[in-house]
Amino acid sequence: MDSSGPTRQIVIPGESVGGRGLKPGPGTFSDGGQIYAAHLGVVDERDGLVSVVPLAGRYIPQPGDAVVGEIVDLGASHWLVDINSPYPAPLHATESPWHVEFGDTRRYLNVGDVLLCHVLSVDEANRVQLTMQDREARRVQGGQLLEIEPMKVPRVIGRQGSMISLIKEGTRCGVYVGQNGRIWLDGRDEDIALAVRAIKLVEQRAQAVGLTELVKDFLSRARRGG
Amino acid sequence: MEDVEHIPKKVKLIDEKGVRLDGRRFDELRPIRIEAGVLGRADGSAYIEWGGNKVLAAVYGPREAHPRHLQDPARALVQCRYNMAPFSVSDRKRPGPDRRSVEISKIISEAFSAVVIKEQFPRTSVDIFIEVLQADAGTRCAGLTAASVALADAGVPMKDLVTSCASGKIGGVVALDLNKDEDNFGEADCPMAVVPRTGDLVLLQMDGHLTYAEFQKAMGLSLDATRKIYEMQRDALQRRYSTTLEEILKEPVAPAQGRPEGSTDSIDSEFDMDLGGAGGP
Numbered sequence: 001m002d003s004s005g006p007t008r009q010i011v012i013p014g015e016s017v018g019g020r021g022l023k024p025g026p027g028t029f030s031d032g033g034q035i036y037a038a039h040l041g042v043v044d045e046r047d048g049l050v051s052v053v054p055l056a057g058r059y060i061p062q063p064g065d066a067v068v069g070e071i072v073d074l075g076a077s078h079w080l081v082d083i084n085s086p087y088p089a090p091l092h093a094t095e096s097p098w099h100v101e102f103g104d105t106r107r108y109l110n111v112g113d114v115l116l117c118h119v120l121s122v123d124e125a126n127r128v129q130l131t132m133q134d135r136e137a138r139r140v141q142g143g144q145l146l147e148i149e150p151m152k153v154p155r156v157i158g159r160q161g162s163m164i165s166l167i168k169e170g171t172r173c174g175v176y177v178g179q180n181g182r183i184w185l186d187g188r189d190e191d192i193a194l195a196v197r198a199i200k201l202v203e204q205r206a207q208a209v210g211l212t213e214l215v216k217d218f219l220s221r222a223r224r225g226g
Numbered sequence: 227m228e229d230v231e232h233i234p235k236k237v238k239l240i241d242e243k244g245v246r247l248d249g250r251r252f253d254e255l256r257p258i259r260i261e262a263g264v265l266g267r268a269d270g271s272a273y274i275e276w277g278g279n280k281v282l283a284a285v286y287g288p289r290e291a292h293p294r295h296l297q298d299p300a301r302a303l304v305q306c307r308y309n310m311a312p313f314s315v316s317d318r319k320r321p322g323p324d325r326r327s328v329e330i331s332k333i334i335s336e337a338f339s340a341v342v343i344k345e346q347f348p349r350t351s352v353d354i355f356i357e358v359l360q361a362d363a364g365t366r367c368a369g370l371t372a373a374s375v376a377l378a379d380a381g382v383p384m385k386d387l388v389t390s391c392a393s394g395k396i397g398g399v400v401a402l403d404l405n406k407d408e409d410n411f412g413e414a415d416c417p418m419a420v421v422p423r424t425g426d427l428v429l430l431q432m433d434g435h436l437t438y439a440e441f442q443k444a445m446g447l448s449l450d451a452t453r454k455i456y457e458m459q460r461d462a463l464q465r466r467y468s469t470t471l472e473e474i475l476k477e478p479v480a481p482a483q484g485r486p487e488g489s490t491d492s493i494d495s496e497f498d499m500d501l502g503g504a505g506g507p
Contacts, residue, residue, distance in 0.1 A: 012463050013341075013378050014386025014423045029343070029385070036423070038343060038383040040463060055467060056270065057381025058288055060347070086288045086350040125299055125348045151381065207467070 011037040011052060018050045025051030059085045059150035059180040061128045065119040068145070068178035069130065071111050076103045081115070081130055084150065084180040091130040095120060097137070115139045116176055116184065136176075143174070143186035146196055148203045150181035155206045156199055163202060163212060170219035171195040194222050239396040239408050246408065248277075252401040255391070255451050260372065260462035262379045268355075270380025272462065274372035277405055278362025283372035284355045285380040291351035301344035303351040306335035308369055310358040330366045331356075337370060337390075337419050337428040343383040352382055363409035364392050367417050370429070375459050379466065387459055388428060389452040390419035393444040400440050402447040416441070418448050422456045425449075 011017055017028060018035040028050055029038050037043070041052040061067070061083065069089065073080035077093045077100070093100035098108050109115065116138055120131035131137070148156065156177055157164050168175050173187035173195040183199060185192045198215055205211055240246050250256070256277030265271035268284035291297040308330040312321050323331075335354065342352060354377065356369035367390040374388045394404045396412035409415050414434030420427055436444060 010464055010467050012387065012460050013384040014421075015460075027383075031385075036385070038385070039381050040378045041381075054381050056379060058269070086290050086347060088290065 009043055010055070011041060011043055013037055013039055017043050017052060018045070021048065023049045025049040027052030027054060054151050056149070057151055059083070060126070061085050061087065061089065061119045061122050062179070063119055063121050065179040066136075066177075067117060067119060067130075067180045068176065068182035068184050069115055069117055069180075071109050071113045071115070074105050074109075074111065076105065079105055079109050081117070083119075083128070083130070083178075084147070084182055085128070087126050087128050089119075089128040089130050091115075091117065091132065095129070095131040095133055097132050109139060113139055114145060114184065116178070140176075140184055140186075143184055144192050144196070146183040146185060146199060148181050148183065148199065150179070152203045152206045153177060153179055153181055155211065156183070156202050158212065163215065166212060166215060166219070167195055167198050170216070170223070171198065175199075194219070197222075237407075237411070239412055240399050240401065244399070246396070246401065248405060252399055253447055253450070255403045255454065256405065258455065258458055260375055260458050262375050262462045262466040268376070268380070270376045270378070270382070272372040272375035272379060274368050274375075276364065276368040276371070277403075278360060279358070279365055279368040280360040281365060281368045281372050282357045282359060283369060283376040284357075285352065285373070285376040285382065286355075287352040287380070288347040288350035288382070289353070291349060296351070297349045300348055302342065302347040302349075304335050304339045304342050304344065304354070305351050306331045306338065306354040306356065306373070308334060308356045308358070308366070310361060310365070314358045314361045330369075333429055333431070334366065334370050334373065337388055338373070338377065340426065340428045341384045341386055341388055341421055342377070343385065346383055352377070361406075363404055363406040363415075364417065366390070367392050367419070370419050371455060371459065375462050378459075378463055386421045386423045387456065388419050389422050389456045389459065390417065390429065391448045391451040391455060392417035393447045393451075395434065395436055395440060395444070400436075400443045400447065402451055414440075414444075416444050416448075418445065420449065420452050422452060 015037045016034055017037050020033055022035060024030045024035045027038050027041055028035050035050050037052045039054050041054045044051050044053050067083045069081035069083045071079050072082045078090045081089045081091050083089045093105060100108060117130045117132050118134050120129040122128050164175055164177060171191045171194045173185050173191045176184040185195050201218055244251055259275045261273045263271060264273045265284050268286060270285040272283045274281050288302050291303050308327050310319050312319050354373045356373055358365045370390040392415055393402045394412055394415035396408045404412055404415055414436050416432045419429035
């Protein structure tokens with residue numbers, strides 16, 4: 001993790017994070033020329049854009065996000081998917097990889113099924129639509145589902161996916177991380193148990209420096225039977 | 227607890243030297259302690275001890291608003307439930323909502339409506355639960371102050387925290403932060419809540435009578451106090467995240483490569499998070 005750039009500090013809502021000459025970015029708002037934090041988080045300033053990276057909060061869908069969802073209801077031409085957000089997310093039959101006859105949704109996906117999919121669109125009223133028109137989108141069978149805090153997902157993935165590939169290699173598990181904080185793990189039971197512990201470690205120590213080293217160390221000790 | 231109902235009416239709430247029953251001066255607060263993130267299941271939570279008050283606040287959401295007809299397509303709802311435990315007062319309180327708690331719930335939710343950035347989460351609701359475990363006058367202020375910390379802890383976007391304090395009149399003197407005896411036997415109690423950054427008033431009530439001059443004085447006292455309370459709220463939130471930090475520093479990190487033993491990383495550098503690299507899986 002780079003330690004360059006201005007030091008980052010925790011700010012609370014309403015705390016000033018910058019003045020003139022800076023632009024308010026995500027997690028901030030401006031009032032009378034001053035910029036203030038809109039939620040609890042860590043200040044990040046680059047190229048004159050100030051943003052506050054949240055430390056807590058719910059998952060709010062963004063178009064293009066990869067998410068892990070669970071079917072909660074069926075319609076004649078759509079499925080209703082729980083994506084761990086405040087908004088119900090329908091997956092229309094035309095966005096599925098199959099040719100679904102009207103009223104025949106049950107043949108393909110049923111309540112309780114878990115699927116890997118993407119957020120197709122989010123409108124101004126935060127109405128969400130999902131899509132499975134993607135190579136990696138599918139219904140999952142077997143494996144385990146793990147839920148973490150959605151705001152910690154960037155740490156579990158790491159820079160350019162460094163953390164996630166470390167965990168994948170270290171545990172010989174298939175790991176699919178949804179932006180909504182749900183993680184699907186596939187592999188042997190003992191490998192999955194190890195991956196769960198590694199991911200929990202990342203979640204707990206999300207603010208730590210040298211997290212990758214910590215996880216590397218944890219995995220190598222676990223491999224030696226420690 | 228003492229049986230305060232039998233304190234004679236003629237007791238002096240504030241003596242000639244300006245000392246109150248509990249030894250405070252007219253402009254002193256009771257001791258306050260705030261803790262953030264005390265509940266595991268809630269999205270955000272806080273616990274406050276304010277003199278004899280013990281109040282727990284929990285925040286859920288933004289989450290899907292139910293029943294559906296309450297949903298607002300343009301903004302989030304801010305809903306609040308203030309509740310007193312049956313054992314919170316000296317006589318058992320009949321459980322359940324009553325006229326008083328419905329009123330307090332309403333004014334607290336309206337106070338938070340003024341600061342929560344509701345437009346970011348249309349059709350959802352942010353639910354605030356305030357549970358009074360022990361009451362000693364000023365529970366709505368304590369609850370509001372705790373709920374504000376809980377909202378921030380939940381990561382709910384807000385324009386600012388809300389800070390609250392009451393002041394009133396006892397024995398002819400305008401005084402800050404009345405306790406139970408002073409509230410019961412004093413002349414007036416006036417709780418208020420402010421947005422510290424802008425000074426906006428988001429809650430103002432009065433029980434009893436104050437002249438205009440007295441009210442001005444009471445408001446001045448409360449506003450000064452809210453600055454102190456605001457610092458306590460800020461401290462509670464920052465402590466919540468720095469304790470985990472201390473634990474990390476304390477824990478014997480196995481001598482891994484890249485982190486030599488005895489490395490003296492400054493606390494600030496611990497916050498250097500991997501913020502940019504949030505790609506897809």
